[in-house]
Amino acid sequence: MKKLIWLIIAGILAVSFVMAEDEDRNEKEYEEKAFFEKLFKKFKEEKDKPTTTRTLVQIEPLYKQECGECHMAYQPEFLPKRSWKKMMERLEDHFGVDATIEKEDNKKIVKYLLANASDSKKLYGEFNEFLESIPKNQTPLRISEIPYFKKEHRKVPKKYISQKEVKTIANCNACHKKAQNGDYNERYIDIPNYGK
Secondary structure: OHHHHHHHHHHHHHHHHHHHHHHHHHHHHHHHHHHHHHHHHHHHHHHOOOOOOOOOOOOOHHHHHHHOOOOOOOOHHHOOHHHHHHHHHOHHHEOOEOOOOOHHHHHHHHHHHHHHOOOOOOOOHHHHHHHHHOOOOOOOOOHHHOHHHHHHHOOOOHHHHHOOOOOOOOOHHHHEOOHHHOOOOHHHEOEOOOEO
């Protein structure tokens, strides 16, 4: 009889232990599931955010109007202050074109460019890579001459660039479909006549 009672007690303890273990396991699984759901939700929210624009400012309408008329209004974060200053001082010979604008407009645009140049604030991602690659003793005027730009485009075949839909490596919008928003992520590259 005592043996039977001990067996029943042992059985009850074993069942209780298994149930407690199952409860712990279920709680751990629930916590893991909640953790991964939260992580997935955050990933989903972040996935479509541009990777390089988190520190970028809105493109100034006057800058976009004056400079974006002939080419893309490049984000000021591409170049340091010294480059923008030099470029805006020489608009009468802007890469072989007279791009002179009203004096007041020039002042406003210069103020915007200098306030948002790559060396005016802390940058992250690719724009920081651009800044870090520019030697301190150089004042690049072409974004396409920046070492980081060259590195990123070194494997792009010339036939992609020379086609009439692109024409020049400086025509970012032709292949980077979200370039005007400051997003140069590879998933948004679509080369005319060649695809993604």
